[in-house]
Amino acid sequence: MSAAPRTSEGSSIPDAAAPGAVSGVPAGSGVLPVLAEVVRSGFIEGHHRGSLVVLAADGSVELALGDAAAPVFPRSSNKPMQAAGVLRAGLDLSGERLALAAASHSGETFHRDLVQKMLVEHGLDAGQLQCPPDLPLDPVEAETYLASGAVRDRVTMNCSGKHAAMLAVCAQRGWPTESYLDPGHPLQQLIHSVVEEAAGEPVAAVGTDGCGAPLMAITLTGLARAFRSFVLAAPGTAERRVADAMRAHPEYVAGTRRPDTWLMREVPGALSKMGAEAVQAVALPDGRALAFKIDDGGSRALGPVLARGLGLLGIDAPVVARIGSAPLLGSGREVGEIRAAF
Numbered sequence: 145m146s147a148a149p150r151t152s153e154g155s156s157i158p159d160a161a162a163p164g165a166v167s168g169v170p171a172g173s174g175v176l177p178v179l180a181e182v183v184r185s186g187f188i189e190g191h192h193r194g195s196l197v198v199l200a201a202d203g204s205v206e207l208a209l210g211d212a213a214a215p216v217f218p219r220s221s222n223k224p225m226q227a228a229g230v231l232r233a234g235l236d237l238s239g240e241r242l243a244l245a246a247a248s249h250s251g252e253t254f255h256r257d258l259v260q261k262m263l264v265e266h267g268l269d270a271g272q273l274q275c276p277p278d279l280p281l282d283p284v285e286a287e288t289y290l291a292s293g294a295v296r297d298r299v300t301m302n303c304s305g306k307h308a309a310m311l312a313v314c315a316q317r318g319w320p321t322e323s324y325l326d327p328g329h330p331l332q333q334l335i336h337s338v339v340e341e342a343a344g345e346p347v348a349a350v351g352t353d354g355c356g357a358p359l360m361a362i363t364l365t366g367l368a369r370a371f372r373s374f375v376l377a378a379p380g381t382a383e384r385r386v387a388d389a390m391r392a393h394p395e396y397v398a399g400t401r402r403p404d405t406w407l408m409r410e411v412p413g414a415l416s417k418m419g420a421e422a423v424q425a426v427a428l429p430d431g432r433a434l435a436f437k438i439d440d441g442g443s444r445a446l447g448p449v450l451a452r453g454l455g456l457l458g459i460d461a462p463v464v465a466r467i468g469s470a471p472l473l474g475s476g477r478e479v480g481e482i483r484a485a486f
Contacts (some may be wrong), residue, residue: 219419229335244305251280251397
C-alpha cells in the first residue's frame with residue numbers, strides 16, 4: 145500500500161492510496177486508478193477504474209482519486225437539484241411527493257400509485273409523461289410485475305416521479321407542457337441555474353438523460369459540493385426541503401431493497417443518491433461529502449466503492465458492510481467478491 149494522501153491541512157487519511165497512484169498508476173499518467181477489483185476463486189479477473197472525491201466538513205478536498213476535476217454526467221445524482229428547481233418554480237411539494245420528485249424509484253406499487261395521484265392532483269394524465277415506458281428498476285419487483293401480466297409503462301419508469309413534478313409545475317405556471325424537456329424551456333433553464341449554483345461551477349455540457357430530460361455535466365467535486373450545499377442549506381429553502389424530504393422518505397427516493405434507502409434510514413442525516421453509469425453522491429449533516437464515478441459504468445462496483453468511501457467519511461455502522469457486500473457466485477455458491485481496491 146502506498147503512502148496515505150495528504151489532506152488540505154497536511155494530515156492523512158489512513159489506509160487510502162495517494163491520488164493518482166492507486167494500484168501502481170502513476171500520478172499524471174492519464175490512466176484512472178482502480179477503485180474496485182473482481183476476485184473469483186482467489187483470482188483477480190477484472191478491475192473497475194474511476195474517480196472519487198471526499199470533501200471535509202469545511203468543504204475542502206480531503207482526498208481526490210483519478211480526475212475529480214473532469215466534467216461527468218451525474219445522471220440521476222442530479223435529481224435533487226432538479227427537484228429544487230421545481231420548488232423554486234413554485235410547485236408546493238412536500239413529504240413523499242417531494243422525495244418521489246427526486247427519485248430513481250424501484251417501480252414498486254406504492255411508487256406507481258403516488259405518481260398517478262400526483263398527476264391527477266394537477267389535472268394531468270400519464271399520457272403526458274415523456275419518460276419512456278419501462279419495467280420496474282428493481283429486479284424482484286420486475287418479476288412480480290411481469291407475472292401479473294403488466295407491460296412496460298411510463299409510470300413504472302424510475303424517473304416518472306421527476307417527470308410528474310416537472311409537468312405539474314408547468315401546468316401551474318402556464319408553461320408549455322408538451323415541450324417541458326426542451327433545454328430552452330423556462331423550467332429547464334431554471335434547473336440549469338440551480339445546478340450551477342449548487343455545484344459552484346458552470347455547467348460544462350448539456351446532454352439528454354435516459355429519461356429524456358436535459359442532463360447537466362459538472363465535476364465530481366462540484367457534485368459533492370452540491371450535495372453538501374443541500375444538507376447545509378437553511379431550513380425552508382428549496383434545497384433543504386428536498387434534502388429533508390429525501391432523508392425522511394428514502395423508500396420513495398429508491399425502494400425497499402436499495403442502498404440509498406438503507407443508508408438514509410440507518411445513518412442519521414445522510415443524503416444519498418445514485419445515478420446511472422455508476423455515479424454516487426453522499427453528504428453528511430456536518431458538511432462532509434463524497435462523490436464518485438466508475439468509469440466503465442459498472443454498477444456492480446457501486447456498493448463496494450460506496451462502502452469504502454463511507455469508511456473514509458468516518459461512518460462505522462452495520463449498514464456499511466451491507467452496502468459493500470457484492471458476492472460472486474458459482475453454481476449458486478459464493479466463490480468470490482467485488483471489493484474496493486483503494
